[in-house]
Amino acid sequence: MFDALTDRLTGVFDGLTGRGALSEKDVSAAMREIRVAMLEADVALPVVKDFIAKVKEEAIGEAVIKSVTPGQMVIKIVHDALVDMLGGEDEDAGKLRVDSPPSVIMMAGLQGSGKTTTTGKLAKRLKEKERKKVLLASLDVRRPAAMEQLGILAKQVGVSSLPIVPGQLPVDIAKRALQSAKLQGFDIVILDTAGRTTLDEQMMAEAEEVAKIANPKETLLVADALTGQDAVETAKRFHERLPLTGLVLTRMDGDGRGGAALSMRAVTGLPIKFLGVGEKLDGLDVFSAKRVAGLILGRGDIVSLVEKAGEQMDAEKAERLAKKMAKGQFDLDDMADQLRQLQKMGGLGGIAGMLPGAKKAKQALAASDMDDSVIKRQEAIISSMTKKERAKPALLNASRRKRIAAGAGVQVSDVNKVLKMHKQMADMMKKMGKGGMKGLMGAMGGMGVNQADIAKMAARNGGAAGMGAPGGLPGIGSGMPGTGLPGLGAPGGLPGLPGSKKK
Numbered sequence: 001m002f003d004a005l006t007d008r009l010t011g012v013f014d015g016l017t018g019r020g021a022l023s024e025k026d027v028s029a030a031m032r033e034i035r036v037a038m039l040e041a042d043v044a045l046p047v048v049k050d051f052i053a054k055v056k057e058e059a060i061g062e063a064v065i066k067s068v069t070p071g072q073m074v075i076k077i078v079h080d081a082l083v084d085m086l087g088g089e090d091e092d093a094g095k096l097r098v099d100s101p102p103s104v105i106m107m108a109g110l111q112g113s114g115k116t117t118t119t120g121k122l123a124k125r126l127k128e129k130e131r132k133k134v135l136l137a138s139l140d141v142r143r144p145a146a147m148e149q150l151g152i153l154a155k156q157v158g159v160s161s162l163p164i165v166p167g168q169l170p171v172d173i174a175k176r177a178l179q180s181a182k183l184q185g186f187d188i189v190i191l192d193t194a195g196r197t198t199l200d201e202q203m204m205a206e207a208e209e210v211a212k213i214a215n216p217k218e219t220l221l222v223a224d225a226l227t228g229q230d231a232v233e234t235a236k237r238f239h240e241r242l243p244l245t246g247l248v249l250t251r252m253d254g255d256g257r258g259g260a261a262l263s264m265r266a267v268t269g270l271p272i273k274f275l276g277v278g279e280k281l282d283g284l285d286v287f288s289a290k291r292v293a294g295l296i297l298g299r300g301d302i303v304s305l306v307e308k309a310g311e312q313m314d315a316e317k318a319e320r321l322a323k324k325m326a327k328g329q330f331d332l333d334d335m336a337d338q339l340r341q342l343q344k345m346g347g348l349g350g351i352a353g354m355l356p357g358a359k360k361a362k363q364a365l366a367a368s369d370m371d372d373s374v375i376k377r378q379e380a381i382i383s384s385m386t387k388k389e390r391a392k393p394a395l396l397n398a399s400r401r402k403r404i405a406a407g408a409g410v411q412v413s414d415v416n417k418v419l420k421m422h423k424q425m426a427d428m429m430k431k432m433g434k435g436g437m438k439g440l441m442g443a444m445g446g447m448g449v450n451q452a453d454i455a456k457m458a459a460r461n462g463g464a465a466g467m468g469a470p471g472g473l474p475g476i477g478s479g480m481p482g483t484g485l486p487g488l489g490a491p492g493g494l495p496g497l498p499g500s501k502k503k
Contacts, residue, residue: 002296008037009078009297017071027059027074034078042228042259047085047266055081079293086289087265087272096273097217097245098132102181104189104214108207108238109222111195114250116146118222118276119192120153121284122248127159132187137162137177139170139210140194150192157281160186170194174210191216199234204241211242218245220273223260225249231260235268244268250276253283261292330426332390336382338425339375377410381418384408393419 012033016022031052038048058077083089096105105122109115119136126132136154138161140146147164154161162177174191181189191214196203211219221238223231231249238244247268249261252275265272272287321334382390384407389395396404396419405412 002041005037005041006296008040009034012037013071013075013078013297016074017069022070022074024060027056030074031056031059038259038262041262044229044232044259044263044267047263050266051081051085054084075297079297082262082293082296083289085262085266086292087287089290096126098126098130098188100217101185101187102135102178102189103187103218104178104191104216106191106193106207106211106214106216106219107222108193108219108242108244109195110199110224110234111143113195113222113224114276115195115222116140116150116153116192117279117281118248118250118274118284119150119190120157121276121281122274123154123159123190124157124281125284126188127157133185134159134188134190135162135177135181135184135186136160136190136192137173138164138192139173140192141168141170141173142194146192146194153281160184170206171209171213174214178214189214199237204238207242219243220246220248221270222248222250222276223264224251225260226251228260229263232263232267235264235270239268239270244270246271246273248272248274248276248284249287252285253277265289325429330422330429332382332385332393332422335422335425336379336390339379339382343372343375377408377414378418378421381405381408381410381415393422 012030016026016030034055035048035052038051039045043051055077058081059074097103098105107115107119107122116138123134123136126134136150136159138147138150140150151161151164162173162180165173165176168176170193177189177191180186191210193207193210194203219242221235221242221244223235225231227234235244235247247264247270249264249272252261261272261275264270275285275287277283277285321337324330324334381404384404385396389400389404396415401412401415401419405415408415
């Protein structure tokens with residue numbers, strides 16, 4: 001979503017960091033370019049004015065002008081200002097107040113904002129991450145099949161939904177949901193209210209009445225990030241009538257300009273709790289101002305990458321792989337598992353977007369003609385081998401490789417590339433196996449990543465075993481020294497993938 005803004009800001013910063021000293025004139029020129037970039041990204045004008053004033057005041061200070069690396073100092077000031085604009089570094093900002101059962105969460109928003117799907121995503125998160133017993137209730141009696149849709153989502157995520165009683169009004173449904181939650185011992189009730197194509201008095205009055213009866217602990221406004229400044233205006237008008245406690249921005253994986261996401265917090269004063277990405281029911285991320293600011297400035301999001309890796313990696317498999325690595329063992333079955341984990345984590349494009357220098361990583365992928373079909377082809381090649389061959393690649397002589405190529409529908413050269421890649425990964429695994437978690441910390445530190453954040457993540461995911469192989473990122477194959485994706489190619493780039501073209 002922030003690609004255009006990131007490109008513009010990267011160009012500005014490249015001009016600053018290339019100079020040994022900065023004058024006040026240089027800083028002022030850079031601020032003008034940043035101002036234009038933010039306005040083009042659809043950030044609200046008052047927000048841009050406050051942001052530029054704050055950054056400029058700090059950037060023209062004596063500490064920056066006389067700094068050994070003034071360009072880097074300006075980047076840090078911009079980063080800190082972005083974090084502040086998005087809500088600061090409060091780690092508890094995304095937490096929901098759902099401590100006294102049955103706690104009510106009320107979902108509000110316009111029709112088409114993704115409110116019902118977000119309700120399902122939130123229920124899944126509360127059930128799996130916080131071990132809560134959740135009841136979903138649809139109060140949308142106007143949109144055709146809205147109540148049935150929520151019932152289907154409830155089944156998909158494994159939570160309960162309130163039975164439909166035809167003809168009931170939203171207020172009566174809310175009362176019945178609260179009564180059912182008390183009688184059946186539910187921890188959380190999520191009320192999915194009706195939406196409209198536009199704000200109207202009847203809609204707001206109905207929502208107000210439901211809020212008075214349900215007394216929700218959290219009232220979340222679901223807004224479509226692709227609607228730009230309209231989303232900001234919607235949030236303001238909802239907040240005037242309802243006691244909103246937070247925002248959920250959907251379609252954050254879209255190709256919008258991102259201005260709404262940057263403006264929403266500053267304009268409404270409400271914390272952004274979650275970001276919706278994709279249509280899958282696990283596509284709901286906790287909002288972090290620090291991580292979003294890092295993505296905008298092209299620093300990537302290594303912490304999220306580690307989190308995603310920890311979630312996708314099976315702890316038992318990770319432990320087995322860790323033990324094998326400690327002995328210097330890594331066969332083609334292990335490599336196939338790593339490729340499957342890679343796809344679950346969002347494929348090559350998804351991972352490249354989280355790496356520092358994400359723009360360059362994506363350009364490297366595009367220049368190499370690499371996509372997720374390459375990963376699937378690799379997996380097909382490995383699947384065409386016998387169990388014995390996968391366990392002992394040294395058996396693969398010329399005739400066997402020819403047979404495997406025919407079985408997978410590829411050229412013998414493609415099989416050779418897979419075997420070469422396996423050797424690179426095995427060598428890397430052997431090194432990382434000896435290095436343990438120090439290898440991971442060293443690699444992360446080399447990229448300027450906060451090691452304290454990584455350490456916390458490792459602890460939450462059960463240490464090295466929960467994160468996959470010692471010193472490595474599950475699904476990637478190994479640690480991440482340099483600027484490339486080791487295990488997917490040599491450090492410093494992305495070569496080595498079968499089917500790719502080196503340029």
